[in-house]
Amino acid sequence: MMAGVNADPGRVAEFARANGQALLRFAYLLTGGRGAEAEDLVQGVLATLVERGLNGIADPLAYARRAVVNAHRSQARRGIAERAALPRLVERDPGPDRRSEDRAVILPALEALSPDERAVVILRYYADLPDEEIAAVLGCARATVRSHAHRAMTKLRRELGEDERN
Structure with a gap:
């Protein structure tokens, strides 16, 4: 893969680090806890950035997040089957805590969501982004973000067996 005329692989490497x-x-x-698929998405986005460069990108992290979401959407559209295997854990904490137990419950529940609903939940609660930034990442209106969030939370409550009035 040849770098673009204005590409600076050193800047992209620094961004990746x-x-x-x-x-x-x-x-x-x-991706619902599918480590290999997540690695492929990120690797593809970083490879594209090496080729394209970071010049002209005001917020490289937001750009990369959007590229990851778009790549994930593309994979879903191509009909990649969702796997039912237990998710591989990216982080492994040696101490006895509830993180692993929580992941074992949350990740399968996230699979009940559509790709856009999952993206909204993760961008809102994991990346801690406001609706305006989520809308920019997904390329949709803020009202669409709120709609996806409402439907996603309803599905998650049902999947997790929680009372919807909470």
Whole structure:
């Protein structure tokens, strides 16, 4: 792959070092805990950035997040089957805590959501982005973000067996 005329692979490498793990965790959640698929999404986006460069991109992290979401949408449209296997964990904490137990419950529940609903939930609650930024990442209106969030939370409550009035 040849770099574009204005591409600076060193800047992209620095960006990848600074943001690669955050992008991978984001993609991991977006894919419902499928580590290999998350790695492929992030690797593809970073390869595109190496070719394109970061020149003219005001917010490279937002650009990369949107590219990951778009790549994930493309895979879903091509009919990639959702796997029922237990999710691989990206982070492994040696201590006895509830994170692994929580992941075992939350990740399968996230699979009940559409790709856009899942993206909204992850961008809102994991990346802590406001609706305006989520709308920019997904390329939709803020009202659409709120609609996806409402439907997603209803489905998650049902999947997790929680009372919807909470």
